[in-house]
Amino acid sequence: MEGKKNKCPGCRRTDCGGCGIYRKLNTNKQLRIQFPPDFRGEPGEGFGISFDVGTTTLAGMLWDLGNGSLLDAETGTNPQAVFGTDVISRLQAAAKEENREKMRKMLTEKLDKMAFQMVKRSARISRAGEKEDCAIWSEVKKVTIVGNTAMCEILLGIEPKGLLKAPFTPDYGQVRLEKGNSFGFSFLQNADIIVLPPIGGYVGADALAVYHYVNSCEKGKKILAVDIGTNGEILLLNGRQKFACSTAAGPALEGGAVCFGMRAVKGAIDMVSLNGRFPMEDIVCRVIGQTEPLGICGSGLADALAVLLQTGVVDHTGYMKNCTQAQAFGVPQRIIRRIEEKEERRFLLTDEKNPVYLTAGDVRQLQLSVSAIRAGIEALLKKAGLAATELDRIYLSGAFGCYIGIESGIKMGLFPKLPTEKILQAGNLAGTGAAMALLSPHVLLTMEEESRNIIHVELAEDEEFKELFLFHMNFN
Secondary structure (H helix, E strand, O other): OHHHOOOOOOOOOOOOOOOHHHHOOOOOOOOOOOOOOOOOOOOOOOEEEEEEEOOOEEEEEEEEOOOOEEEEEEEEEOHHHHHOOOHHHHHHHHOOHHHHHHHHHHHHHHHHHHHHHHHHHHHHHHOOOOOOOHHHHOOEEEEEEEEOHHHHHHHHOOOOOHHHOOOOOOOOOOOEEEEHHHHOOOOOOOOEEEEOOOOEOOEOHHHHHHHHHHHHHOOOOEEEEEEOOOOEEEEEEEOOEEEEEEEOOOOHHHOOOOOOEOOOOOOEEEEEEEEOOOOOOEEEEEEOOOOOOOEEOHHHHHHHHHHHHHHOOEOOOOOEOOHHHHHHHOOOHHHHOOEEEOOOEEEEOOOOOOOOEEEHHHHHHHHHHHHHHHHHHHHHHHHHOOOHHHOOEEEEEHHHHOOOOHHHHHHOOOOOOOOHHHEEEOOOHHHHHHHHHHHOHHHHHHHHHHOOOOEEOOHHHOHHHHHHHHHOOOOO
């Protein structure tokens, strides 16, 4: 495997610097997964796959169980989106047995396809020059799956009774191990499918995987871990105190529920900044693939909002000023020219030839997401009796957390005002934790035990959270 170390598992090239597929699994263009320093896998036989099943995004990694090396990676969208973009909509649909079976089938077929593609690519490369025989290479022995509680229950075929009413309890609580055919898998029908347990309520197995990784790296320290996706999971480690909560961030931070929102693919604006000196400042956008802009993804949205707050186009309440108000406030003229009055007020981020706008309504959607995450963070800090300044480090994970500009996150109030060096974008920690459980039976047992030792805070019943949510609706 020595010759493959520098190859990107997404596109198999040595010169891409980490393609879009792989960068979703590893931030900062890392070319390999970073396990905790003391992690040791236990050798097995054949292939193994670790899956992170999100409400919006699916991520898988193919592993050689013999030497613990990463062979390939694949991402995709969750096909269940036709039943709703948020967790609650999915659960309401899954309450009906006929929907639940459809949703389960859609997910298993998608994961099957992702697994096949990874194995096929790995087989072709490993047997270059020989006749391809996928039957030999398709023996995936073991699969670990993490995800939020709703996604895991749908995959397990469980009616989500506990998640649809207070006090919002999971409908399973231990590691579930079954053969692939019992789930409805085809390509993975002979594999052992291992679904990890949730921590509690909507804090799922993905959060457990994040917890295990962070706890392994930062024993005894004061650590906050925030896994930001459609559903935001927040973990706080304070010595023997371990707290966890989940908050509905919604799809806005991943480019959903906004007019020009899209995933982080070619054509998406992923960075927005100011260029020039006052009063000649103007907006500059970076587009994935260096092509014409088609829309804007989560990291671009965060940057755009931070810039509009900085220039005064949007005030601390989330109100977008009109041209007259912006001029009175002293907003640079080139910025003012981008404000338009149509059916609703909007701001032109690009040029009129390839227009991408941020609307007043988009700002409100982002406002809700930011407030939900920040209020969850503050609620856990209050439970632990900690101030944000006492934290040793904040870990960011998830589809959005991996790429958001840290300074933009602080400006719009998503994160506490801490030195940026204390905030670490750590990649897909849920996927990394799932891989650790795949490569080490000892880790799997440890994670099951850990799931019972973390205090789950149900925010829906927390009056303090409701007050914090209203407070952080302003961009403080």
